[in-house]
Amino acid sequence: MTSEPSSIERKRGGLKSDQLSGLMLLALALYVGWENRAYPVGTLQEPGPGYMPLILVVFLGATGLLIALWGAKSAPLASMNWTEAARAVVILVACGVATFALERIGYRLTVIALLIFFLGVIERKRPLPVALVAAGFSFASFYIVGDLLHVPLPRSPWGF
Amino acid sequence: MAETFQNLMLGFSVALQPSILVYAVVGCLIGTLVGMMPGLGPLAGISLLLPATFGLNPIVAIVLLAGVYYGAMYGGSTTSILMRIPGEAASVMTCIDGYAMTQNGRGGPALAIAAIGSFVAGTAGVVGLMLLAPTLADWALRFGPPEYTALLLIGLFILAYMSGGSMLKTLAMAALGLMLGMIGIDVMTGYTRFSLGIVELGDGVGIVPVAVGLFGVSEILLTAGAVAAPEVQRPRLRDLVPSGEEFRRSAGPVARGSLLGFMIGIIPGSAHIISSFVSYGIERRISKHPERFGNGAIEGVAGPESANNAAATGAFVPMMALGIPTSPVTAVMIAAIMVHGILPGPMLIQTQPELFWGFVASMYVGNVVLLILNLPMVGVFVNILRIPYGYLYPCILCFCIVGTYSVSNSLVDVWILLIMGAIGYALRKFGYDLAPVALGLVLAPMLELSLRQSLTMSAGDYGIFLERPIATTMLGLGVVLLLFALKPLVFKSKDWRSEVGLEKQ
Amino acid sequence: MKTTTLFAALLATFAAMPAAAQGSFPNRAISMIVAFPPGGVADGTARPTAAAMEKVLKQPVNVTNRPGAAGAVGNSVVANAKPDGYTILMALSSISVIPAADELFNRKPAYSLDQLVPIALISADPTILVVHPSLPVKSLKELLALARSRPGQLSFSSSGIYGALHMPMEMFLHAAKLKMRHLPTAGGGPALIAVLGGHVELTAGGPAAITGHVKSGKLRTIVSWGGERHPAYPDVPTFKELGYKNVEYYIWAGLVAPRGVPDPVMKSLRDAVRMVVNDPDFKNMMAKLNSPIRYMDAPEFRKYWDGDAKRLAALVKVVGKVEAKK
Numbered sequence: 004m005t006s007e008p009s010s011i012e013r014k015r016g017g018l019k020s021d022q023l024s025g026l027m028l029l030a031l032a033l034y035v036g037w038e039n040r041a042y043p044v045g046t047l048q049e050p051g052p053g054y055m056p057l058i059l060v061v062f063l064g065a066t067g068l069l070i071a072l073w074g075a076k077s078a079p080l081a082s083m084n085w086t087e088a089a090r091a092v093v094i095l096v097a098c099g100v101a102t103f104a105l106e107r108i109g110y111r112l113t114v115i116a117l118l119i120f121f122l123g124v125i126e127r128k129r130p131l132p133v134a135l136v137a138a139g140f141s142f143a144s145f146y147i148v149g150d151l152l153h154v155p156l157p158r159s160p161w162g163f
Numbered sequence: 164m165a166e167t168f169q170n171l172m173l174g175f176s177v178a179l180q181p182s183i184l185v186y187a188v189v190g191c192l193i194g195t196l197v198g199m200m201p202g203l204g205p206l207a208g209i210s211l212l213l214p215a216t217f218g219l220n221p222i223v224a225i226v227l228l229a230g231v232y233y234g235a236m237y238g239g240s241t242t243s244i245l246m247r248i249p250g251e252a253a254s255v256m257t258c259i260d261g262y263a264m265t266q267n268g269r270g271g272p273a274l275a276i277a278a279i280g281s282f283v284a285g286t287a288g289v290v291g292l293m294l295l296a297p298t299l300a301d302w303a304l305r306f307g308p309p310e311y312t313a314l315l316l317i318g319l320f321i322l323a324y325m326s327g328g329s330m331l332k333t334l335a336m337a338a339l340g341l342m343l344g345m346i347g348i349d350v351m352t353g354y355t356r357f358s359l360g361i362v363e364l365g366d367g368v369g370i371v372p373v374a375v376g377l378f379g380v381s382e383i384l385l386t387a388g389a390v391a392a393p394e395v396q397r398p399r400l401r402d403l404v405p406s407g408e409e410f411r412r413s414a415g416p417v418a419r420g421s422l423l424g425f426m427i428g429i430i431p432g433s434a435h436i437i438s439s440f441v442s443y444g445i446e447r448r449i450s451k452h453p454e455r456f457g458n459g460a461i462e463g464v465a466g467p468e469s470a471n472n473a474a475a476t477g478a479f480v481p482m483m484a485l486g487i488p489t490s491p492v493t494a495v496m497i498a499a500i501m502v503h504g505i506l507p508g509p510m511l512i513q514t515q516p517e518l519f520w521g522f523v524a525s526m527y528v529g530n531v532v533l534l535i536l537n538l539p540m541v542g543v544f545v546n547i548l549r550i551p552y553g554y555l556y557p558c559i560l561c562f563c564i565v566g567t568y569s570v571s572n573s574l575v576d577v578w579i580l581l582i583m584g585a586i587g588y589a590l591r592k593f594g595y596d597l598a599p600v601a602l603g604l605v606l607a608p609m610l611e612l613s614l615r616q617s618l619t620m621s622a623g624d625y626g627i628f629l630e631r632p633i634a635t636t637m638l639g640l641g642v643v644l645l646l647f648a649l650k651p652l653v654f655k656s657k658d659w660r661s662e663v664g665l666e667k668q
Numbered sequence: 669m670k671t672t673t674l675f676a677a678l679l680a681t682f683a684a685m686p687a688a689a690q691g692s693f694p695n696r697a698i699s700m701i702v703a704f705p706p707g708g709v710a711d712g713t714a715r716p717t718a719a720a721m722e723k724v725l726k727q728p729v730n731v732t733n734r735p736g737a738a739g740a741v742g743n744s745v746v747a748n749a750k751p752d753g754y755t756i757l758m759a760l761s762s763i764s765v766i767p768a769a770d771e772l773f774n775r776k777p778a779y780s781l782d783q784l785v786p787i788a789l790i791s792a793d794p795t796i797l798v799v800h801p802s803l804p805v806k807s808l809k810e811l812l813a814l815a816r817s818r819p820g821q822l823s824f825s826s827s828g829i830y831g832a833l834h835m836p837m838e839m840f841l842h843a844a845k846l847k848m849r850h851l852p853t854a855g856g857g858p859a860l861i862a863v864l865g866g867h868v869e870l871t872a873g874g875p876a877a878i879t880g881h882v883k884s885g886k887l888r889t890i891v892s893w894g895g896e897r898h899p900a901y902p903d904v905p906t907f908k909e910l911g912y913k914n915v916e917y918y919i920w921a922g923l924v925a926p927r928g929v930p931d932p933v934m935k936s937l938r939d940a941v942r943m944v945v946n947d948p949d950f951k952n953m954m955a956k957l958n959s960p961i962r963y964m965d966a967p968e969f970r971k972y973w974d975g976d977a978k979r980l981a982a983l984v985k986v987v988g989k990v991e992a993k994k
């Protein structure tokens with residue numbers, strides 16, 4: 004019982020990727036189904052606001068379950084390659100921070116900061132091109148979208 | 164016929180005046196630039212330009228706006244093909260094969276075929292508008308809720324043809340998209356559903372942030388952190404021109420896409436969005452090599468792009484013949500002429516012949532202008548690929564954020580964009596196709612509303628779908644499509660899908 | 669020392685800038701929200717108004733359609749918007765109905781009326797009952813006879829549940845003790861298309877939206893909800909004339925702002941609208957649209973609105989739970 008599982012067994016055991024994703028979908032369906040209880044389902048003749056969501060919950064739950072059940076042949080979760088995941092999370096968090104800042108410090112400052120972070124910190128480009136791209140992109144895009152197309156892009160509290 | 168010809172001459176005499184021609188060119192240029200902004204589509208483009216047209220005469224105003232509309236439709240395909248960012252819902256399908264072609268070094272031909280397909284479809288659409296507008300408009304009005312339901316169901320069944328991956332995963336993604344479409348206030352009863360207390364979500368989840376997030380942002384997340392950065396492409400001139408083989412493959416999809424798009428475009432409502440999805444599904448279904456779709460099939464660019472442009476023209480039929488704004492875009496156009504005191508209505512063609520025929524002629528001119536502008540621009544646009552990815556992706560991300568924000572000046576949309584980027588990334592890691600999510604999101608609110616409206620009309624009797632000829636025919640067609648889709652599940656070994664499906668897993 | 673002075677000077681400049689920016693309202697585009705899709709009464713009034721306001725304010729006034737749930741979406745967007753005067757609403761009379769309906773259903777209200785303050789009333793227009801020309805009725809009497817012979821079989825379309833085109837129909841049906849099927853759509857435009865296409869038999873339409881179709885014979889007018897005959901439709905009788913004393917309904921369109929807009933900004937908006945209604949181009953436009961201008965400045969509009977809201981809230985209670993009925 005305590006013997007080390009062989010490499011083949013390790014491959015066969017453990018959660019498979021489709022099993023995980025299928026179960027996640029099932030969980031989502033159950034959550035939506037729980038939320039949906041607030042809305043009247045109505046009848047077949049007169050469907051209420053909860054009618055179509057209920058059908059979709061059942062459908063998504065069923066497909067999720069089937070994906071999980073038939074997922075035994077799919078690639079094991081452990082074999083999935085997540086090399087780019089760390090970078091992806093950093094990019095998303097940076098964009099999230101930028102979104103949060105957009106209406107606080109204005110469009111131009113936010114974009115300059117975001118581009119300096121991406122180009123200078125993540126991609127480690129040389130400072131001069133970074134500064135040129137960041138400032139150039141920020142002002143050029145503000146001019147096109149904000150001034151020419153009259154989109155009210157957010158400005159900083161200092162009117163900039 | 165002779166009368167039509169005479170009228171058309173009148174139209175061209177209007178449209179070919181140098182001053183009007185200049186506006187057509189300017190409109191196409193601005194439209195193309197606006198369309199290239201991720202998130203800013205035709206509607207945003209012409210809404211933004213509307214105030215500028217009030218000082219112009221009505222013909223110039225409508226020619227300018229039509230140019231912007233066309234340009235934006237086409238501009239959306241440029242970012243879809245080169246960066247996998249759909250400018251608007253209709254470009255979602257172009258992203259898939261268009262971007263795959265770019266990765267194979269065939270970005271130039273994809274852009275060229277998109278331009279040519281748009282031109283052919285646009286011109287065919289104008290011919291249809293010119294010859295058939297009054298007839299077709301009456302037909303369009305017969306599309307009530309039951310017909311709409313049937314049409315949307317066909318759109319749903321087309322899903323089965325859309326992806327080569329596992330059928331179960333496709334269905335799950337469609338359900339996910341439909342579920343996203345349930346968010347927001349229910350039109351029939353006024354219940355606010357799944358809005359998490361966010362007022363903006365009362366309006367539902369917009370297709371633009373979802374499409375840009377699922378396709379554009381997820382692509383960046385997958386690529387930016389890859390161990391080997393994508394190679395910089397140096398397209399040579401001969402790589403920009405489609406090969407004879409590519410032209411041959413595109414002819415059929417362009418023709419079918421034009422017809423299909425025009426027919427769907429006439430129908431009042433927002434169903435024209437599904438034309439590109441339906442076209443893609445059909446091309447994939449009738450192709451002898453469906454496995455090429457998703458990996459850079461030129462048919463997957465030619466069909467949807469043509470359908471999308473023909474639908475855009477088709478939407479003008481009820482607008483011109485009946486004076487009813489059937490979509491937000493045509494509503495803005497109607498507003499543009501109403502400001503000049505021209506009352507749109509069924510009599511518009513008779514009372515304002517030079518407006519209608521000038522508009523028709525300028526649409527011909529606009530299509531030619533767009534083609535002349537865009538074919539040489541292909542050479543310019545592909546140079547984007549020369550930019551090292553390290554510089555390119557931060558700028559694309561910023562463009563996505565500002566474009567999404569501009570649609571309704573709402574940060575909620577930007578958050579949706581980022582969340583959808585993360586979800587798209589995870590789903591692609593697990594081998595899910597994302598196009599069904601976009602289609603589901605587009606279909607869900609329309610399908611639910613029209614189904615429940617139909618049942619209200621018949622007091623709960625499902626027989627209403629069998630009493631109305633158009634609805635019945637379309638439902639029959641839908642059932643046939645569904646049976647074709649189910650066939651490979653029953654006779655598994657005999658179909659290509661099993662091979663492809665296994666290969667994909 | 670020098671640095672501190674410079675820093676202080678910079679700070680002072682930054683602090684002064686927003687104040688200066690506020691002084692000159694408007695210094696950027698104003699967005700005028702319309703809570704219905706294009707093609708309806710709200711949209712038809714908003715676009716000329718916005719165009720005329722642009723000329724006065726020298727800044728773009730963008731009309732933004734935020735349709736959904738009979739206007740609740742757009743209304744709540746404005747009710748919860750930043751009260752800086754850059755987000756205003758072209759409200760329809762149905763704005764008063766939605767909170768009443770929410771109350772009726774014990775729903776969490778999307779917005780409440782005290783979140784909004786009036787700027788000015790722009791137009792008030794009675795709705796007109798129109799039928800598809802294939803329906804063999806030419807007068808209210810014939811319509812009533814037909815509806816009584818086919819109880820619950822005729823159907824009407826509306827701009828959405830409790831919407832601006834739903835309330836007058838319910839008012840009429842209640843007074844005439846009739847039953848009809850109700851087809852809610854996403855706005856006045858789709859509601860009109862439903863009648864034009866013959867998918868429903870009748871609807872209540874705004875005079876502006878139906879003009880072109882009545883002239884070309886695609887719709888037939890039956891009766892109007894106005895207090896007196898509509899100047900553009902002198903042949904169409906009113907419910908009042910025909911003995912329905914209490915069946916009177918106007919769709920009004922007026923500009924409202926979120927509560928808390930600073931007084932000077934409110935004043936410039938009110939002044940702008942006052943100039944708009946005297947703009948010959950605007951008058952010309954509204955005349956062409958058959959939409960009578962009925963201008964009231966904020967205090968007057970406040971009174972009018974309060975009275976209207978009370979009347980409509982009472983009607984919602986009388987009509988009751990439309991969903992539960994049937």
